[in-house]
Amino acid sequence: AFSRCCSSWGGSPRTEQKLNKSIFPSLPTRRRRRRHGRRRPLPTSLAVTAAGAPQSSAKKKPAPKRFIHTPIPASILNDPTLAAAATSLLPAAYNFELHKTAHRIRSSGARRAALQLPEGLLLFSLPLSHLLGPFLAEDPSNDVLILADPTYGACCLGDRPAKALAADLLVHYGHSCLVPVTSSLLPVLYVFV
Structure with missing residues (x-):
């Protein structure tokens, strides 16, 4: 209820969180989810060591199990x-x-x-x-x-x-x-x- 009031007068989301935390300390804080520009960790195959050389110990995925049908003679x-x-x-x-x-x-x-x-x-x-x-x-x-x-x-x-x-x-x-x-x-x- 209070957060609607703050957003209606143009307060920033950080200000809303501070106000909500000071008035309602038992409420859990909600993190804003970033939709764009989120940094993801590099896959291990592209990771670079401290010396600048790429790592060669990348884990390989096991080959998927396939159904092998009996061929017609x-x-x-x-x-x-x-x-x-x-x-x-x-x-x-x-x-x-x-x-x-x-x-x-x-x-x-x-x-x-x-x-x-x-x-x-x-x-x-x-x-x-x-x-x-x-x-x-x-x-x-x-x-x-x-x-x-x-x-x-x-x-x-x-x-x-x-x-x-x-x-x-x-x-x-x-x-x-x-x-x-x-x-x-x-x-x-x-x-x-």
């Missing part, structure tokens, strides 16, 4: 049947990430893989199942399942029907609301077509 990338069939059976406008899906099926050792596609992409489900079938673990009882349940908006994850059909891996094509992989009933691979 050349046997899958250079598979002629997969590349030729992908260009002839599937439209070029869509990226079904066949190499990534085939690698995930093979590396997980899945015996049954369930494909979940939205209604607009269901017509490509049979070519996809024929292309991905050879990458399953070798056993005549292994299958690529196609979940033809309606997925409105392509974002509903069909992990319960896939688990009921004893699938080992669910490949979800289309956009998704990204249900966390840890909360689903079986491993999920999201392919954003």
